[in-house]
Amino acid sequence: MTQLALVIDLNVCVGCHACVTSCKEWNTSGWAGPLTDQRPYDADPTGVFFNRVQTYEAGVFPNTETYHFPKSCLHCEDPPCVPVCPTGASYKREDNGVVLVDYDKCIGCKYCSWACPYGVREFDEQQKVMKKCTLCIDRITDMSLPESERKPACVLACPTRARIYGDIHDPDSDVSVAIREQGGYPLQPEWGTKPSNHYLPRRKTRIQIHEDELVRVDNPLKKEALPTLPEAGETLDDVAW
């Protein structure tokens, strides 16, 4: 079975919000739209977004590190939001595992949003139905698009390639390899919801090297400063035969 998902690399996300705006642009004008706003140009603007980028800071100044954290529906493999829906409007697609809402069936009871521990469903105050990330279902299933464009809008927009898209059930897909080799992890795994989207952690590359390893002891071409000879006199290495 296929389970489409995103892997988001927190190591390279710079928090530019390109995914947020491209998501809103694509989805408000497409199949899943509109994503309505209230008071968009006033003091207290609010509206529906499928994707938000939050910012966290770890540590105490000056030793801090900033994490930009994109957050959207994780398309859980065992989604608690689906069985609670009284109308069947919330469902998980059999063929690719994407969790969707049928706006024509939704009665706007908001119960599904109570049942999602991640807070990624957003109620549309104007259309009075529940909305959430569709993984751009209208793009990824559109066979008229070239394959390179059959990806969610956010993935195509990300300038740092922090968002990887693919089937996590295929062990050779980009996402599976990334999860496996770069320590991909799910959010709030304690609940057993088995989120499909994974995150890649901050990664630091450090080599263990000691001071004395930086300067060569033997220096045949005299490229570096002459080493001070050990007191004991010449070693076998220093003798030019």
Next chain:
Amino acid sequence: MHPAFSVIFLTTLIGVGQGLFLALYTGQLYALANLLPAQSSNFYAVGSMVSLVLLFAGLIASFFHLGHPERAWRAATQWRTSWLSREVLALPAAMGLIFLYGTVHFFDLTKPLFVISGTLPVDFSLIIGGLGTLAVFGLFLCTAMIYASLRFIKAWYSPLTVANFLFLGIGSGFMLAAAFSAYQGTSLVSFYGTWAVIATLFGLLTRVATLYRNSQFRCKVDLKSAVGVHHSQLEQKAQGFMGGSFNTREFFHGRSQGLLNLIRYAFLLMVFVVPVILILLAYALESETLPLLAFGIQYLGLILERYHFFTEAQHPQNLYYQSMA
């Protein structure tokens, strides 16, 4: 969670309505066993009517919670998995049976159909009332399980939630039955009053246990697990927006701890202490108005209780909305 008044009125009103029906039927059973004087059919018919009106008012209130009430019928389809859907089925079922129960009494269709062991005459009202009782208990279960089945919301995820809905509904329903029989001038006031006090005291036990439980536990997940950054000092700097969103409106009550404490003391007094004292006083003074007052105060208290019930719930999504920058 943000307390929604539509749901507060729904759960409290149908609770009273269900309790009142249970009171009527209990009265009938006691009368059958000759433990209480039999009542006129009018008593049962009008009582069922009152219960029905309460359930109907609750139903209307629930519609205000929906974005698309005109599609509400669809909510009956997922009863296999959704407690909300089950409630949507149980409520009309209970209403229908209570309506039939009242109708049977109103038209005096209470001639025994058959007699069990020569002592127990069974008529329509007994059978319909029995089915109604089942439906009412089913409805209590469904209503409570809507909350008690959400395993992420620890404050609700407990059998205590079911016990609270049950005892508070029965307590307030019997309280109304006491007020109703006092108003009708029947002799059942002390019977209903006693049971109202007993159910209310059970409710006190489970509600205080809930409050204690909720003051003790900590959420299973924390910010570290929510973001996946396991640093001991992790702090939110931005939520991704500045004007608020559904997530900041629906899941936060936005009330000060002081106000919540006040509400808690108020509901503990109004639901449990004052009505019990008033019923005892009514018993001593043989007053006809005090039971009505007891019910009125208890119902207002129940509204506060339900309000507090929502504010007690800490949703794990709130971890992602801790500070705004």
